[in-house]
Amino acid sequence: MSLIVTLYVPEGLVIAGDSRLTLTWKTKTDNGEQLHSITASDTNTKIFTINDKFGLGTFGVADIKGIPISGFINQFIEEKVVDETTIDQLPQLLIDFFGKISGNPKTYFYTTGYKVENGISIPYVYYVNIAENSFNRVNVANGQTFHGANWGGEIEVLQRILNTVKLKQGDKWIDLPDNPLTFNFMPLQDAIDFAVYAVRTTIETIRFQQKAKTVGGPIDVIVIKPNEAPQWIKRKELKFE
Numbered sequence: 001m002s003l004i005v006t007l008y009v010p011e012g013l014v015i016a017g018d019s020r021l022t023l024t025w026k027t028k029t030d031n032g033e034q035l036h037s038i039t040a041s042d043t044n045t046k047i048f049t050i051n052d053k054f055g056l057g058t059f060g061v062a063d064i065k066g067i068p069i070s071g072f073i074n075q076f077i078e079e080k081v082v083d084e085t086t087i088d089q090l091p092q093l094l095i096d097f098f099g100k101i102s103g104n105p106k107t108y109f110y111t112t113g114y115k116v117e118n119g120i121s122i123p124y125v126y127y128v129n130i131a132e133n134s135f136n137r138v139n140v141a142n143g144q145t146f147h148g149a150n151w152g153g154e155i156e157v158l159q160r161i162l163n164t165v166k167l168k169q170g171d172k173w174i175d176l177p178d179n180p181l182t183f184n185f186m187p188l189q190d191a192i193d194f195a196v197y198a199v200r201t202t203i204e205t206i207r208f209q210q211k212a213k214t215v216g217g218p219i220d221v222i223v224i225k226p227n228e229a230p231q232w233i234k235r236k237e238l239k240f241e
Helices: 069-080 087-102 156-162 188-208
Strands: 003-009 012-017 021-029 032-041 047-050 054-060 107-117 120-129 134-137 148-153 166-169 172-175 220-224 231-234
Touching: 003 054, 003 107, 003 120, 003 188, 012 047, 012 054, 012 107, 012 188, 047 069, 047 220, 054 069, 054 087, 054 148, 054 220, 069 087, 087 107, 087 120, 087 134, 107 148, 107 220, 120 148, 148 188, 156 188, 188 220
Parallel strands: none
Antiparallel strands: 003 012, 003 148, 012 220, 021 032, 047 054, 054 107, 107 120, 120 134, 166 172, 220 231
């Protein structure tokens, strides 16, 4: 799995993700099937910039015919994305490309960027589901854009932290105080900090849980602001140790 966190706040867009590549397989036993999982790498690339305009994060199935998906994403960018491509065209381009070469795997993307409409830079954030040939714009409701966050992959830890919690007292369930996150007031630096917090907290929590360690490794972060090329806040670098 993975964890990709996307924020859309007044000053810009943020995508953050981990770097773990997990291999899973099943073997037959006398009682049925047994699932196996191992960490294959902590240097897998899941966050990308596209043509100095857009951001992209991927999670879910991370290989195509046994080859890491990152190479195919680079191929997609070279073959299908041109200077005239707009952010609202990217989701269908991704579906057409990855559906054709891989038979619609359970791979998912977030794509982010701006489009100038009536002289104003409008933020677009899409969730793309390759398996179901579908996509939706997650930062718009009732025809209006809004500020918030969306995350996909290994989301259980964040759900437990951020969702409303009930405690049982006698025969009654009592809601604990709900403290919402005010994304509409969140500065860009705070959005970066939240994205890193979300991924890092998930990594540190599952470290101690009796479950597959599907999120880990370095955290990559990009920021996109209107009329500017994507900026890497944190990025894995090739090195020799």
